[in-house]
Amino acid sequence: MTIPLDDADLTILRLFQEDSATPIRALAEAAELSVPSVQRRLRRLREAGVIEREIGVLAPAALGMAMTFVVLVELERERLDQLDAFRRRALRDPNVQQCYYITGEADFVLICLARDMAEFEALTQRLFFADENVRRFRTSVVLSRTKVGLSLPIGE
Incomplete structure (x- = not known):
């Protein structure tokens, strides 16, 4: 609205x-x-939903979440029920910070946090390898955070 x-x-x-x-x-x-x-x-x-939520923004590294990953996920089938099932799993996983349904070579892009590679590997087991509908996923490790935010550009 x-x-x-x-x-x-x-x-x-x-x-x-x-x-x-x-x-x-x-x-x-x-x-x-x-x-x-x-x-x-x-x-x-x-x-009216213009203000969706009021939250505190925490520093991931201060809480031991030192690693950030950008993951492109390609699904085998793009039926609505399959898309919704993947969305629900991403929503429930606490290591998934953001999930976008996108166009192009992949179906989803995820922004994930983990304490270390072992924790990220466990996430890949939960979200990707355990899901028969995930065809492939490609991961990039974030080397540094340049800009992170949700502020909208509101004109002066």
């Missing part, structure tokens, strides 16, 4: 996506609105 967004909404969203703990008063000052008005707008944006 798309809702109309004015400049004040965009200002609130721009600041909110950078830090959802930004005080309401700071959002109100930036948007040139009252605190109650910002509270109403945030409620409307949440109810």
